[in-house]
Amino acid sequence: MSELSHSRRLRNKIRLVRGPLDEVAEQLWTHPRLRDIYPEFLFRNHSVIRSSVPLMKAAAERCEKMLDNDPIAEGMLAYFQKHIPEETGHDEWVLDDLEVLGYRREDVLKRVPPLSAAELAGSQYYWIKHVHPVALLGFIAVLEGTPPDVQFFEQTADRIGLPRRAFSNLLLHGKLDPQHRDDLDHTLDALPLTERHHTLMGVSAIQTVALLTRVASEAVQ
Amino acid sequence: MSHVDKLKQAGLIHHQANLSQQDHDTINSLSDHEVDALISVKKKLPADFIKKHAGVDSPEPSASRSLGIVF
Numbered sequence: 001m002s003e004l005s006h007s008r009r010l011r012n013k014i015r016l017v018r019g020p021l022d023e024v025a026e027q028l029w030t031h032p033r034l035r036d037i038y039p040e041f042l043f044r045n046h047s048v049i050r051s052s053v054p055l056m057k058a059a060a061e062r063c064e065k066m067l068d069n070d071p072i073a074e075g076m077l078a079y080f081q082k083h084i085p086e087e088t089g090h091d092e093w094v095l096d097d098l099e100v101l102g103y104r105r106e107d108v109l110k111r112v113p114p115l116s117a118a119e120l121a122g123s124q125y126y127w128i129k130h131v132h133p134v135a136l137l138g139f140i141a142v143l144e145g146t147p148p149d150v151q152f153f154e155q156t157a158d159r160i161g162l163p164r165r166a167f168s169n170l171l172l173h174g175k176l177d178p179q180h181r182d183d184l185d186h187t188l189d190a191l192p193l194t195e196r197h198h199t200l201m202g203v204s205a206i207q208t209v210a211l212l213t214r215v216a217s218e219a220v221q
Numbered sequence: 222m223s224h225v226d227k228l229k230q231a232g233l234i235h236h237q238a239n240l241s242q243q244d245h246d247t248i249n250s251l252s253d254h255e256v257d258a259l260i261s262v263k264k265k266l267p268a269d270f271i272k273k274h275a276g277v278d279s280p281e282p283s284a285s286r287s288l289g290i291v292f
Contacts, residue, residue: 012247017259018285025288045290052292087292143292146285153289173291180292199252206255210262216288 006193007185010141013202017209018142024216029152031220035160039101041219043108045169046094047117048215052143053087055124056080059133066133072191076133079187086180093169100166114218120211127204134197138204140184142212147177224248224256231260 004012031037063070063077095105127135148170157164164171191197225248228234240248251259 009250012243013251013255016244016247021288022285025286028288029286041289048290049292090292140292143290146287148287148289148291152286170287170289170291174287177291195252199254202251202255203258206258206262212288212290216290 005185006188006191006198009198010138010188010201010205011145011185014142014145014205014209017206020213021209021216024213024220027220028216029156034156035162037219038160038162038166039098039103041216042094042098042101042169043103043111044114044117044215044219046091046098046108047113048120048212049094049143050091051117051121051124052090053084055121055128055136055139056084056087058125059128059136060084062128062133072134072193072197075187075191076137079183083180083183086176090169090173093172097166097169100163100168114215116211116214116218120208120215123207123211124204127200132197132200134193135200135204137184137188138201138206139208141201142205142208144177144180144184147181148174150174224251227256228259231263233259233263 028034028037028041057080060077060080063073063080066073067077095108098108099105124136124139127133150171153167153170153174154164157167222230225234225240225245228248229236229238234240234248
């Protein structure tokens with residue numbers, strides 16, 4: 001195992017445990033009532049990713065404080081400083097999609113998010129602030145690890161009779177995320193990660209898969 | 222006890238699971254903390270989830286479909 005790259009080690013762990021997440025994805029996108037479920041899915045989607053940039057900012061802040069005594073802080077900080085502007089505003093894309101479907105963003109923002117989304121984001125704040133910000137890379141590896149298939153989601157929109165403009169978030173990420181996944185892998189492989197770092201990323205990724213599965217499955221029920 | 226045995230005992234891997242060598246290597250490379258995390262989240266996941274992913278009763282799993290909750 002020692003010959004595996006850092007990124008490959010993390011991706012192998014995620015591959016091992018992501019079965020339930022894949023099953024929920026299949027249930028969702030083939031659901032006979034997808035047209036009715038899709039707005040609820042978008043709300044849950046927004047509930048999760050509204051925390052993405054704030055989480056990275058929190059991790060970057062911790063890295064800045066650790067620069068003098070942590071050998072991976074500088075490399076992580078560089079990654080977050082590049083990725084934060086790349087991701088800024090992506091939660092607004094989901095609100096845009098909901099507005100296309102007739103849901104005003106101010107009404108969406110007033111809704112109480114699901115517990116599972118709060119648990120998912122909250123757990124990452126815990127790791128970042130109280131343990132080590134490297135854990136967030138496990139979270140990011142899960143969320144950016146399977147870029148949306150642009151053709152599939154265009155066909156899905158057409159199939160259920162919704163405008164493709166209501167799928168803009170997925171279609172845009174389909175074009176951007178392959179590069180983001182590669183950027184994270186390059187960052188991981190350049191960092192002097194220890195076994196403890198790998199454990200933290202692994203635990204974070206396992207927790208992310210479990211909670212993300214719950215966030216999505218509640219929309220399908 | 223190996224990690225594979227521990228996860229079988231916890232019901233996360235079906236006792237008849239046909240794990241690949243890569244799966245074995247990945248599972249055995251997990252730290253004790255990661256194994257404990259898997260057992261801890263078991264309640265949030267369906268039973269035998271590693272078994273399903275490893276394809277006990279089916280051929281190689283198809284490529285993952287994006288859930289659509291993306292960063």
